[in-house]
Amino acid sequence: MxxxxxxxxxxxxxxxxxxxxxxxxxxxxxxxxxxxxxxxxxxxxxxxxxxxxxxxxxxxxxxxxxxxxxxxxxxxxxxxxxxxxxxxxxxxxxxxxxxxxxxxxxxxxxxxxxxxxxxxxxxxxxxxxxxxxxxxxxxxxxxxxxTVAHEVAVDALDEWMELGSLPQMFDFYPERRELLGPGRTLHLHATDTLPESGAEWLVDLTGDRLAWRRAHEKAAVAVRGPVTELLLVVYGRRSVDDAAVEVLGDRALLDFWLGHNSFG
Incomplete structure (x- = not known):
């Protein structure tokens, strides 16, 4: 990365x-x-x-x-x-x-x-x-x-993940502890970037902290779409229903995560 x-x-x-x-x-x-x-x-x-x-x-x-x-x-x-x-x-x-x-x-x-x-x-x-x-x-x-250059959108998503998963976020937003639970994983997959960009993110909420990594892994819910659409959805600038994305799996978990992890 x-x-x-x-x-x-x-x-x-x-x-x-x-x-x-x-x-x-x-x-x-x-x-x-x-x-x-x-x-x-x-x-x-x-x-x-x-x-x-x-x-x-x-x-x-x-x-x-x-x-x-x-x-x-x-x-x-x-x-x-x-x-x-x-x-x-x-x-x-x-x-x-x-x-x-x-x-x-x-x-x-x-x-x-x-x-x-x-x-x-x-x-x-x-x-x-x-x-x-x-x-x-x-x-x-x-x-x-x-519109935005792909590499800028990818880096913006990385930064969002990094800041949103800092341990002190629980001090600022205690309600985010509610996100943690068994089986709670989310996968974001940009469909329009070059393979070498590695524009896939795995959000892991199964432990005692908010965690993420760049990875292509199965998850309870997956969101696939152009990287700009993923950026707008994750930042809460466009609803999942209005975005050009495909949701596979546990939609309720996706909505729960987006509703509890706003930033920017």
């Missing part, structure tokens, strides 16, 4: 932001975002751009704790945005973040990270995929088609 390079993560922060700006250029930014209840598209973009600037300051200043984030959590003041001005603002912040990450390098101790002991690579990867998924939120809200 190979991650994307550090430079690719930095590049994707800008690339995904540029694609998002293209998608909203002539759009009605007051359109609601079903996957982010309470927000319209303009507020979603404000949230993302605020996140870029928040992380840029953390990395640049080597902050020892999380910085205040109210400015991109309370979005009540951003209900009617101008697409051109908002797009320029988003691209500016994405460029600043990518530039600061490049200057730091992949192994820099950037101070505080949500997962203790991580380096600047954590932030580069996290915000490459944060930007990707929020682009999906906006694109889908506007009724447009969402």
């Amino acid at each position: 190979t991650r994307l390079s550090y430079e690719r993560y930095c590049a994707e922060i800008g690339n995904q932001s540029d694609l998002l700006v293209t998608g909203i250029r002539e759009a009605d930014l007051t359109a609601t975002v079903p996957s982010c209840p309470g927000w319209n598209v303009g507020q979603l973009v404000r949230h993302l751009g605020g996140g870029h600037r928040w992380v840029e300051e953390i990395v640049r200043t080597r902050a020892t704790g999380p910085l205040p984030d109210d400015d991109f959590r309370d979005l009540s003041g951003y209900r009617d945005e101008d697409p051109v001005k908002l797009g320029s603002w988003l691209v500016e912040g994405a460029g600043q973040l990518a530039g600061t990450l490049r200057a730091a390098g992949p192994d820099a101790d950037t101070g505080w990270t949500p997962v203790p002991g991580e380096t600047s690579t954590f932030w580069a990867r996290r915000f490459a995929h944060e930007t990707l998924i929020h682009r999906a939120d906006a694109v889908l809200a506007l009724g447009a088609e969402f």
Whole structure:
């Protein structure tokens, strides 16, 4: 299993932001975002751009704790945005973040990270995929088609699995212990990727922790489909019924897992 390079993560922060700006250029930014209840598209973009600037300051200043984030959590003041001005603002912040990450390098101790002991690579990867998924939120809200390079989608699914299975997730979300039980395994199989990409995931809930691995194995339930569809389903951006996927086996287990393991 190979991650994307550090430079690719930095590049994707800008690339995904540029694609998002293209998608909203002539759009009605007051359109609601079903996957982010309470927000319209303009507020979603404000949230993302605020996140870029928040992380840029953390990395640049080597902050020892999380910085205040109210400015991109309370979005009540951003209900009617101008697409051109908002797009320029988003691209500016994405460029600043990518530039600061490049200057730091992949192994820099950037101070505080949500997962203790991580380096600047954590932030580069996290915000490459944060930007990707929020682009999906906006694109889908506007009724447009969402596409992404296969290797980026595969890495985003890997990151989702890695973060979602951290032991401390039980501290943050005690209800996730309900996922564990005998016979509870799920298999995700991307049908449109090259064989060498190994784009198959086995989620194992049979032990005392949430576990996963890249593997082609039988499971209680299997989900097969294009990797972009798997990405949207796992991230809760598209329902199983609306996605171009095939479900084989225990559908109730799949729904239970998706309902208890949201992220991003």
